[in-house]
Amino acid sequence: MTYCLALQLRDHLIFASDSRTSAGVDNINVYSKMFLFEADKDRFIAILTAGNLATTQAVLSQIQRDLDNPHAEESLRTVDYLFDAARYVGGISRAVQAEYEEALTRIKSSAEASFIVGGQINGRPHNLYLVYPQGNCISASPAAPFVQIGETKYGKPILDRVITPETPVGDAMRCALMSLLSTMRSNLSVGLPFEIAVYRRDTFRLERRTILDQDSDLLKEMEESWSAGLRQALSALPRFEWEEDTVLLRDASRQ
């Protein structure tokens, strides 16, 4: 499994992912799940992948092949809208899945994959799309300014509570990291290193890319600070009525 997410802020897009892939718990590898296209000056497109690794690699390979081919009918270079890029990725994904679906169903496995396609094409707003295994897609919106793929549930509550288009980019990056950390802590199939990429609108190139692995002091400090902060938030919650006595006793014992 995998967990990738992307946030849509007023002036930025943030892409974050773990790097663990596995074919069963005894076969765990580290692959980057981010594909960044910033070769052309009029567009920046990031693709994040989750699901069957053979499918996602075949899809990325086809995307690269189309970019290398100056006569390709369609590629990340030719699309006019980010929606077209998402539709294009979804189409390749569906074709790859169709090729292996029967064989994989026979061994009770699945060729399914999902993608986040985000970025900006000159003259259009920056945006994010979630591409489903069926090839269709939905975009992020100011009311729902993030998309997730893979193991999405553990890390969703923190995003639901915090992320708005106005969240400052540093805070949003920290929030994305905490969403990844919480997921990793609760689910073995999501693992370090974490990758975070930041795009600032109208620049058409990556602004920042950070990779945090198990030796990262920053990550350790964040994990400790977050655990302490959560305990503090919990202990600041209002008491139940029946606890009044208990609280008084606690206070008394402090004197």
Next chain:
Amino acid sequence: MTYCLALQLRDHLIFASDSRTSAGVDNINVYSKMFLFEADKDRFIAILTAGNLATTQAVLSQIQRDLDNPHAEESLRTVDYLFDAARYVGGISRAVQAEYEEALTRIKSSAEASFIVGGQINGRPHNLYLVYPQGNCISASPAAPFVQIGETKYGKPILDRVITPETPVGDAMRCALMSLLSTMRSNLSVGLPFEIAVYRRDTFRLERRTILDQDSDLLKEMEESWSAGLRQALSALPRFEWEEDTVLLRDASRQ
């Protein structure tokens, strides 16, 4: 869907659940998902349910029927170990599911249900079991002092970070509530009111039962306090190196 959880503390068991059941989003009802057996002086047994409502109701009906029947071969009244209670519930559940499985599979639905069986039988430790749809079960342990059924993922990170057998009972109840609230916020199928029941070991009766609905001021205060606390925890996290300038600018703007 549903979300139920139970925590095993040194001296207490805490049972918590939402109350929403649905057969599709246009058919939503409120049912209690807690069944409490405290009629006998030598035992306290709580059963929490998730999954197909017809299955869980049929299971609870059979449990009650066995309790009403003084000649029943096995019931919550006759079992010697809590494990036997869990195995007994799992057996009834499997039998009920078997009756409807084929008809439900035909309409791409499922008869599956899962249960939390917790409590204490005199002379034995207090304990919790998670009963799978297949009827087998696992118990909580000091290293994993909680069990969850239903929509479990959204609310797991907070439990993973906070709950140990030594967590004070009030804090553990708050943590269970936050786990429920986070799940409700991220998933429409989990809804108010929330029920929380507390058992203190060696008492063989319920110590406390709280129902919190949408009119609950406590719940509103908790929700606000928790959101504020999370934002505070986030803003207390260490900065990225590249933010140093930004921070200085922010500080300067405050003067």
